[in-house]
Amino acid sequence: MMVRAPAIAAGLIASAALCLAPLLLGAYHLSVLFQLLAFIALTQSWATFSGMTGYASLGYAAFYGLGAYVMALGWMVIPLWQLIPLAGLAACLLALAIGAVALRVRGPYFVILTLGISELVRYVVVAVEAKFGASGRVLFLVPDMSFLYFIMLALAAAATAITWWMGRSRIGAGLHAIREDETAAITIGVPTARIKTVAFALSAIIPGMVGAVWILRSTYFEPAQVFSPAMSFSIITMAVIGGSDKALGPIFGAAFVVLLSELLWARAPQLYMVVLGVLLICFVLFAPEGIYGRLRTAWVRTR
C-alpha cells in the first residue's frame, strides 16, 4: 500500500494535535481522549493476534486486568517506570501460559476456551483478594492526568505501530495464512504453532500496560469489574466495526464506539449495549471488513 503525501500530512497534523491536547482541552474532554487512546491500544493489540489469525479471543480482559492488578499491588512499592513494563511482562507470561493451553484447539473451541480462562482468572483473583482481606484496592498519590495521558498516547502509538509492522512482516504473512487455511499453511511449512504463540504473547503486552495505566487514572481496583467480559466484548465490537485487518481500522472502530458511548452511556447504558450488540451482529454479517475496509474499497473504486 503506497502511502501518499496527503495521508502523511494528515497523520502528522493528527499527531501534533494529540500531543498538544492536554494544553488545549478541558479535564472532561481530556479524559474522553484518554479513554479513546486506551481503547485504540487495546483494539490494535486484539487485531494483532485475533484479527490476523481469525482466532477470535474473547479473553482479553484477562491481560488488561492482570496489568491493572500488578499496578495495584506494586504501587508505592516499585517505581512507576519499572512497574508499567512489569505489568506488560506479567500479561505476556499469562498469555504464554494461556496460549500453551488454548492455542492447541481451533475455531469455536478456542473462542469459548479463552472466555472460560478469562473468567477463571477473574474468579481466582477475586478469591486471592478475599484471602488478603481486600475487596478492592485504592491507589493514592497517583500521577497527574496529563502525565498519564502522554503514557497512554505512547502506548496507543506503539500498539498501532506493532499492528502496522505485523501486517508487513513475515510473521504477519504467516498469520494471514493461518486465517485463510491453517491446514494448508502447515502443509507448506509455516511454523504455525510457534508464530501463533509469539503473536499471542506479543499482543498481550500492550493491554497489560494499558490496564496498569488505566488503574492509575481510576485509582480503584476491583477485580470483578476489571476482568469483566464486557471489556472483552467492547474490544471485539470496536475491532469488528472498525475493521481488524489494517492498522487504521481499530482507530475508526474505537472512535466510533467512544462517540456512541458518549452519546448514550450516561443516559441509557442498557440501550447503549443493545445498540452495540446490534451493530456487532450487523457488521459481522454485512460488513466484515469494517468501516475502514469499506472506506478503502470505496477509495480504490473512485481512482
Place this chain on the structure above:
Amino acid sequence: MEQIASLQILLSALVLSSVYVLVALGLNLVYGTMRLLNVAHGDLMMLGGYVAYWSLVLLGIGTLGSMFGAAALGALLGFILYQFLLRRFLSNSRFAQRLESNSMIIFFGLSIIVQNLMSLAFTADPRSYNYMNGIVDLGHVRVEASRLVVLVVGVAAATSLVLFFRYSRLGLAARALIQQKDAAALVGIDANRINLIVFCLGFGLAGLAGALVSMTEAITPFGGFQYTIAAFVIIILGGLGNLWGGIVGGVLLAFIEIYGSALTSTAYRSIIVYGVFVAVLCLRPQGLLGKRIA
C-alpha cells in the same frame, strides 16, 4: 466428613443435575441441528424465569402451570429465529460462511442484546417469589417442595425426551439428521421441518429450565451467563451433539460442583466450574463420550 455423606447434599446435587441436564439437552439439540453454539442459551433461561415470575405476580398462575408457558415462549422464539433469520442467512452462501465462522461472536452479541433488553424491560433487580415453599419431610432429609418439583419435572422431561428420541419416528429422524445431515436428506428425511422442530424443542427446553430455576433462585437479566457456561462445560464434557453425553455430563458437573464446594467453600464454586471447563478442553476436547476431533 459425615456431612459429605449426608442425604441433604445428595439431594442438592440431584436437583442441580436435573436443571443441568435440561439445559444441556436443549443446547445439544440446538447445536446438533445448526452446528452453532448458542451463547445466549442462559439468557433464554432467564427469559423463561421471567415468564414464570410474571405469571405468578400478574396472573396468579403457579410455576407448575406457567412452566409450560415458559417453554412455549422459548419454542416460539426459536421458531421466529430459525424460520425468519437463520434459514434466510444460511441459504445465502455469502452470509452462511460469515455466520458459521463468526457464530460465537454473533451469538455473543445476541446474548448482550437479550440481557440488556430484559434489563430495560424488567429492571436489573433480582426477582424471586415464594411458591411451594413448604418443607417436605422425607425421613432423614427435609427439603422444600419446590426443589422436589424441580427434580421431578427434570427427570420426567429428560425421560420423555430420551424415549422420544429412541422410539418415535420423529425422534429417530432427528437423531439421523444430527448424525449425518446429508445422508439423512438422501434417505428422504425432510431436513428443514425436522431442524425446525428440534430447534424449537431446544429453545423450549431452555425456557422450561429457566422457569424451574426461578422457583428456587432469584433471577436477574444478567444471571444467565453462568448457566450458559455450565451448559457449555456439560456438552463439551459429554461430547458435542451427543444427547446421552449431555445427560451424563449434566449429572457429573452438578455432582462435582456441589461436592466440590461442600469440600472447599461455596466461594470456590465458580472456580470449580471454570476449572473443570478449562481442564476438559485441554485434556479431552472431544468429551467423555465423543469422537476425536482434529
